[in-house]
Amino acid sequence: MPRLSAPAISLSDSEQEQLESLANRPSTPQQIALRAKIILRAARGDSHGAIARAFGITKAMSRRWQRRWLALSAREVPVTERLQDAYRRGTPPKFTLEQITELYALACGPPEQYDRPLSHWTPRELADELVKQGIVESISERHVGRLLAEAELKPHQSRYWLHPPPTPTSKLKSKTSARSTSKHQPAQNKAS
Template sequence: MRGPKAAKLTLSEREKDELERLARGHNIPQHHALRGRMILLASAGKSNAEIARDLHTCDDTVRLWRRRWISSQATSLGDLSVKERLEEHPRSGRPPRITAEQTCQLVAIACTPPSDHPTSHWTPRELADEVMARGIIDQISPRHASRLLKRRLSNRI
């Protein structure tokens, strides 16, 4: 059973040129190239199912990007470039409670030896307690302090 017909998508010459450049680019993130190819095929009159089959993706993804492209065409290319039109929208959700600056301070404390402790290294419990005692972070579990430290140090390597 066939569903509703996909919305018609037309491109200006400038949009088409930039999309083709993006779709062929080697230094372009592949998700941008794929989305560019979806839009080009949609402007050629292909259905969402045909595009999904050709690009080995799902219909819902093609439908989403067709809709987003059509809605973004109301904004001029001077205000919103082709590449910006193919960007993900910010995801909803709770913002992080611990900022990057607080994480840096936690790492700085972890990199200094504990002065008033008998051990030469911080334990996750001691580190969490110290960060809260100094008023850097209101509340943090030892496990989360350890996780932040581990993630931060693994990004250095």
């Protein structure tokens, strides 16, 4: 079986200085310092096995960082960015923004509108209603609770979040403002 030789890495003086600085600086995160040391040893011509033994890592890790260094060097990515973890996409969100907005609207309305004999919504009841209305195929009550917590919605504590009911103070203000405008209008009418 043929041996895999380490790809040839040549460093400019600037790259060499930056890597040595990263490898030796105490404030550098350890994984970044280790990656810098891998590249420095590879530039010296060490094999994957020698690098792996020197740092207590696998040959695969040595290969991975050398390949990544070469690929990003060709694209002229800055040295510090070449040593960062690659972007990982993760799983796509299960629910669309529209579905989550529907959940919020449902949570802010009274349960009586949906023939639920409740004084306030619970995550279990919200999950059941979302499925019943066909908004989502399935959703757990824990996920409903997490979504409400992220939005800082507490349907059991705030009943009229979307449309607050009028308060005695707001009625008083509206009457006062209506009176003050009506006082000015007759004065204008008398003058004309």
